[in-house]
Amino acid sequence: MTDKRPHDHPIRGRFNSWLLAKYEDDFHEEMGERKQRHIGGLRGVVVEIGAGNGVNFRYYAPGVQLIVYEPNPWMHERLRQAAGKHALNCELRPVSAGELDLPAQSVDAVVCTLVLCTVEDPGQILREVQRVLKPGGAFFFLEHVAAPRGSGLRRVQDILMKPWHWLFEGCHTNRESARLLEAAGFERVEIEHFRSRKMPPVIVPMISGIAYRQR
Numbered sequence: 213m214t215d216k217r218p219h220d221h222p223i224r225g226r227f228n229s230w231l232l233a234k235y236e237d238d239f240h241e242e243m244g245e246r247k248q249r250h251i252g253g254l255r256g257v258v259v260e261i262g263a264g265n266g267v268n269f270r271y272y273a274p275g276v277q278l279i280v281y282e283p284n285p286w287m288h289e290r291l292r293q294a295a296g297k298h299a300l301n302c303e304l305r306p307v308s309a310g311e312l313d314l315p316a317q318s319v320d321a322v323v324c325t326l327v328l329c330t331v332e333d334p335g336q337i338l339r340e341v342q343r344v345l346k347p348g349g350a351f352f353f354l355e356h357v358a359a360p361r362g363s364g365l366r367r368v369q370d371i372l373m374k375p376w377h378w379l380f381e382g383c384h385t386n387r388e389s390a391r392l393l394e395a396a397g398f399e400r401v402e403i404e405h406f407r408s409r410k411m412p413p414v415i416v417p418m419i420s421g422i423a424y425r426q427r
């Protein structure tokens with residue numbers, strides 16, 4: 213996978229880490245119950261893709277063996293602090309998740325939140341997720357997604373896409389992640405649609421759910 217590393221910019225990198233930290237409590241208030249319900253039930257070896265500052269670390273059960281892929285170096289200090297605060301058994305791999313350096317069928321679950329919007333090639337990420345998951349393994353996702361085609365909000369998302377992508381290091385306002393997940397070849401995909409009250413107005417349509425790898 214070509215990885216142009218949009219997260220190598222020191223000012224945007226620091227800005228995005230600071231911004232995510234600033235909204236962490238708001239996200240917990242709005243999405244914490246969904247995350248706790250899904251992430252809190254995971255056991256064994258769990259991979260988190262694009263963990264950012266470690267915003268999800270508070271939800272993992274004790275004893276989970278966590279492997280984290282986070283290529284943005286400006287996130288790492290907060291991420292390490294979060295791992296220490298929550299006493300996690302956590303290994304940071306500071307590289308893209310486009311090619312996971314893990315054996316096939318070696319992982320019990322994969323987590324990613326607000327990441328499919330950002331990665332350069334979400335199809336490649338979803339193929340890698342299914343390669344490393346054990347048969348029947350669970351993939352938990354939570355993402356902002358494109359508004360319906362033809363809607364006013366979708367037009368705004370399309371117009372703002374380029375500056376947004378630059379400022380937020382690769383983030384797409386209008387990525388159709390629900391459709392991508394449904395077409396990715398999982399055995400079953402359970403998606404809940406909801407609207408955020410905390411996100412900027414242009415990215416309020418959201419999804420969360422679980423996809424299960426083929427047995």
Ligand SMILES: C[S@@+](CC[C@H](N)C(=O)[O-])C[C@H]1O[C@@H](n2cnc3c(N)ncnc32)[C@H](O)[C@@H]1O
Nearest residue numbers: 261262263264267284308309325326327330331
């Ligand atoms: C919007 S942030 C979300 C961070 C965190 N998951 C959260 O929910 O707050 C997107 C994250 O995806 C990471 N990312 C971007 N491209 C990636 C890739 N190819 N592989 C793994 N992580 C990536 C970014 O560095 C960033 O930390």
